[in-house]
Amino acid sequence: MIVAARERRRLGTEIKDPLRQLSLQLTLLNRQVVGHLQLNDADLSCLELLTRRGPLSPSALARLAGLHPATVTGVLDRLERGGWVARERDAADRRAVTVRALRDRDAELVRLYPGMNATMDEVFADYTDAELQLLAGFLRRTTEAGQQATDRLAED
Numbered sequence: 001m002i003v004a005a006r007e008r009r010r011l012g013t014e015i016k017d018p019l020r021q022l023s024l025q026l027t028l029l030n031r032q033v034v035g036h037l038q039l040n041d042a043d044l045s046c047l048e049l050l051t052r053r054g055p056l057s058p059s060a061l062a063r064l065a066g067l068h069p070a071t072v073t074g075v076l077d078r079l080e081r082g083g084w085v086a087r088e089r090d091a092a093d094r095r096a097v098t099v100r101a102l103r104d105r106d107a108e109l110v111r112l113y114p115g116m117n118a119t120m121d122e123v124f125a126d127y128t129d130a131e132l133q134l135l136a137g138f139l140r141r142t143t144e145a146g147q148q149a150t151d152r153l154a155e156d
Contacts, residue, residue: 019142033112039078042067046075047084047101055088055100066154 027041034044042065049064050056056064062072076099079085083105090096124132 029113029116033109036112037082037109039082039084042071043075043078043084046072047079050085050099050101055098057096057098061099063154066150 030041030044034040037044039047046061046065046067049061053064058072058076059069061067061076062069065072067075076085076087080087083102085099085101088098088100090098127135
């Protein structure tokens with residue numbers, strides 16, 4: 001029983017360590033991308049949130065990104081100047097603003113990731129469809145765990 005528990009912890013570590021390494025490597029890749037786009041890390045994170053979550057108010061974006069509202073104002077100013085997002089005023093309440101990602105520059109962003117995408121396609125080729133489904137489920141659950149951990153820290 002003790003040996004089985006020790007082996008399970010070891011296997012967990014064998015998964016957690018590469019996930020941390022992956023996180024670091026993706027951070028480094030994203031830094032290269034933002035350098036090419038003349039943005040910064042927070043800008044790319046906010047743009048990704050707007051792209052994935054749909055139009056958001058600046059305050060909702062600040063909460064999701066874990067950033068101070070004043071910081072998000074600067075981020076949105078840069079993204080708007082760069083043609084990445086548009087701020088839209090609510091017709092009924094002119095004080096209410098919604099921000100949406102513009103698709104005009106998507107190709108420019110996507111072209112910076114082809115090396116990663118091509119390499120990932122090569123990695124996928126080594127797995128069966130069933131294994132890929134298992135990995136996709138694992139990554140979804142891992143992402144949810146990360147979101148929950150982020151939410152807990154944000155509440156403190």
